[in-house]
Amino acid sequence: MGTAPGLRSAGRTWALSSHGICYLGIAAIAWGIITQLEVSAWTYHYSDQGDYTWEQARNYCQTFFTDLVAIQNKQEIEYLNKSLPFYRRYYWIGIRKLSGTWTWVGTKKALTKEAENWAVGEPNNRHSNQDCVEIYIKRPFESGKWNDESCNRRKKALCYRASCQPFPCSQRGECVETIGSYRCDCYPGFHGPECEDVVQCTELKPKGVQMNCSHPYGHFSYNSTCVFECQEGFERQGASTLRCLPSQQWSADIPMCTAITCPVLSAPERGELNCSHLHGDFTFGSKCAFSCQTGFTLMGLKSHECMATGSWTGDAPRCEAITCPALSAPDQGKLNCSHLHGDFAFSSTCAFSCQTGFALMGPETRNCTATGTWTGNAPRCAVSQSPRSCLEYISVPTAITCPVLSASDQGELNCSHVHGDFAFGSTCAFSCHMGFALMGPESRECTATGTWTGNTPQCKAITCPVLSAPDWGELNCSHLHGDFAFGSTCLFSCQTGFALMGPESRECMAMGTWTGDAPHCEAVACPMLSAPDQGKLNCSHLHGNFTFGSTCAFSCQTGFTLMGLKSRECTAMGTWTGDSPRCEAVACPMLSAPDQGKLNCSHLHGNFTFRSTCAFSCQTGFTLMGPESLECTAMGTWTGDSPRCEAITCPELSAPDWGELNCSHLHGDFAFGSTCAFSCQTGFALMGLESHKCTAMGTWTGETPQCKEDGALFLKQVLAYSSGTALAVAGVVLSGMLIALIAKRLSDREEKKKLLNPTSDLGSPGIFTNAAYDANL
Incomplete structure (x- = not known):
């Protein structure tokens, strides 16, 4: 229920409802106090006593209602023009020019072109840059139109009481006045009558992927954000970040983590492959073991593992046939070999035979076995028994000999002697151990001069490509047979802050290749960082x-x-x-309500911090001097100085002629709450109220009284100073005068009675008893 002195309503109170325009009757109007039917709707009100400047009018509206009226549509204009009484000076409305823009002061919204209702030539038809606006009501022409006007002129206050309260809709939507009530236009992501509910998305339950979520408005609700990561060795399939949208849907599907794949491996020729897979065929963590068939040996690493980089821990191995020592023909004999898998290797078969006159002593054939040895013992050719008797009597010449040969280091020597060890016709074949290469002739023959053909060969270790340290790493090698040669081993390490990816060591193999792939150094990873809130x-x-x-x-x-x-x-x-x-x-200094005022603050980021907004208002009878609201800036200061509440002042009173004035001031000279008592000098009677009080509207509770001469006192003086004769002579004269004085006294008494009568138009709120009435008379 709203109450205010000197207030009247527009006959009917305008209310907006969902069914159209409603008109709600006033419950009571009496003594300048209005009692209105309680409704939760937008209502209009105006004052019928006193005219005010624009600032005073706004203070009036804010004191008893919400603010000066903010008109939203032409239907309201038509109603106001029809319902409000005509006043020659018209009514103030809540538009004012702020920073060069016409703005509804109550809603802080700029006046749009569609809502303009200016009269012809307005605004500023006087070219005087006026800042306030009046509305024409019941004007003979252009009624309901607006006119810009000087803010210091005095007019009626046209007020409204809004349905939207301060900080409505949970501060998650915009409050819109509607017919009969209001509605909340919720911001995206919020719903409910007061936008109190938050849109919910389905709870995310990923499998095999790490999830880290932030929930600003609740568990898996609007604006919840989830970041997904995969463990080492896995790669993400899908978006890295999901956000809960106002549509209750996530911005993308939940991503998956799939194991990183390595190239498919196959068994080496003459070998087998046996793999175990943790996360899928040939993916991160898969391990494959290599083996060779009987008679073959594995060259390379026995097992490989699929790494997080998508590569295997080494090169594919191969199966090589096991070799047996090279065979040579026996003296006075021949050798004929067949090789399936390489010279003198597994499954090679060698057949032996002797020249005429010699007999083979031993096996005719030998086979190279899987153990690298030949079957049987080496055969020899012996002279056959039938001619031997004749030969005993024949002188046999002796073959010329050559120097005895020996195998080189890391090599072997296999000789065949026709006419005796290292004699004319002897042939020696040279070979090297695995991992070494022959440098020189493969064979030498003893000539008739007792010298060997060619130079002495040597076995040198086979070399591998020169290795270098990885970036941000180091290399440490040991060499058995020469730099980066067969048998060399190299160890890899990384500098501080880096981790080795790949084998820690590599060895130079007999084929001139290194075991494994070249490793590299990767920087050690830290957890991913994110920006702090704000x-x-x-x-x-x-x-x-x-x-x-x-x-x-x-x-x-x-x-x-x-x-x-x-x-x-x-x-x-x-x-x-x-x-x-x-x-x-950023924090701003804490604010407090001004004396005789109120403070209402909203805090976005904490009490009296950046973006906090504080609205000031004053109690009844006081007007705000300074800004209506302050905002905490990024500099930690408020947008202005704190306002103060000053008491509304009434016109200064003076004592009546032949009278005296005695005032008491609560809030300043002749300000709200001041009380002034009037009295008259001896011989004069007070005509009017003995005391006046300054009201919240800046007006006094009555008109200034007057001091009139007391007629009864005059008559007593005449009687006291006149003799009986003179009294008789003056009787006729005095009788007429007495009648006139009595008539005058009665007239003054009636006037005073009207002033003191609570039912008169000049009265103010309050009731006088008969005793008080008689005393004043």
Whole structure:
């Protein structure tokens, strides 16, 4: 129920309902106090006593209602023009020019072109840049139109009481006045009558993927954000970040983590492959073991593992046939071999025979076995028994001999002697052990001069390509047979802050290749960082995103201060220096309500911090001097100085002629609450109220009284100073005078009675008793 002195309603109270326009009757109007039927709707009100400047009119409306009227459509204009009484000076409405823009002061919204209702030539038809606006009511022409006017002129206050309360709709939507009530136009992501409910998305339950979520409005609700990551050896299939949308849907499907794949392996020729797969065929973590068939040996690593890089831990091995020592023909004999898998290798077969006159002593054939040995013993050719008797009597010449030969280091020598060991016709074949290469002739023959053909051959270790240290790593090698030659072993390591990816060591094999693939050094990774709430993150990466040596600088948005380290660095241990900083809203000095006033604040980021808004208002009888609201800026200061509430002043009173004035002031000279008592000098009677009070509207509770001469006192004086004769003579004269004085006294008494009568038009709220009435008379 709204009450205010000197207030009247527009006959009917305008209310908006969902069924159209309603007119609600006034319950009572009496003594300048209005009692209105309680409704939760937009209603109009106006005052019928006193005219006010625009500022006073607004103070009046804000004191008893919401604000000066903010008209929303032409239907309202038509109703106001029809229902309001005509006043020659018209009514103030809640439009004012702010920073050059016509603005509805109650809603802080600019006046749109569609809502303009200016009269012809308006605004500023006087070219005087007026800042306030009046509405024409019941004007003979252009009624209901608007006119800009000087804010200091005095007019009636046209007020409204809004349905939307301060900070409505849970501050998650816009409050819109509707017919009969109001509605909340909720911002995306919110719903409910007061936008109190938040859109919910289905709870995410990923499998095989790491999820980290933030929920600003509740568990898996609007604006919840989830970041997905995969473990080492897995790669993400799908979006890295999902956000709950106002449609109750996630911005993308839940991603999956699939194991990184390596190239498909196959068994080597003459070999077998046996694999175990943890996460799928030939994917991260798969292990494959190689083996060879009987008679073959594995050259290379026995097993490979699929790494997180998508490569295997070594090169594919091969199966080579096991070799047996090279065979040579016996003296006075021949050798004929067949080789399936290489000279003198597994399954090779060698047949032996002797020249005429010699007989084979031993096996005719020998086979190279899987153990690298020949079946049987080496045969020889012996002279047959039938001619031997004749030969005993024949002189046999002796063959010329050559120097005895020997095998070189890491090599073997296999000789065949026709006429005796290392004699004319002897042939020697040279070979090298596995991992060594023959440098020189493969065979030498003893000539008739007792010298060997060619030079002495040597066995030198087979070399592998020269290795180098990986980037950000080191190499340490040991060489048995020469730099980077067969049998050399190289160890790899990484500098501080880097991890070795690949084999720790490689060995130079007999084929001139290294075991395994070349390793590399990867920077140690730290957990991924994110910007703090209301902040920013700026990172520089030396060796990859969020890895050793990465430096991340933190900063805050305008209006926020960084609490904690300004930067963090990824260390060699895979951890960040320091703790995560945060952004705290800049604080402004705490505000308090002005004397005789109220303070209503809304805080976005904490009490009296950046973007906090505080609205000021004054109690009845006081007007706000200064800004209506202050906002906490990014500098930690308010947008203006704190306002104060000053008592509304009434016109200064003066004592009546032949009278005196005695005032008491609560809030300043002749201000709201001041009380002034009137009295008259001896011989004069007070005509009017003895005391006046300054009201909240800046008016006094009555008109200034007057001091009139007291007729009864005059008659007493005449009687006291006149003799009986004179009294008789003056009787006739005095009788006429007495009648006139009595008539005058009665007239004054009636006038005073009207002033003091509570039912008169000049009265103010309050009731006088008969005794009080008689005393005043």
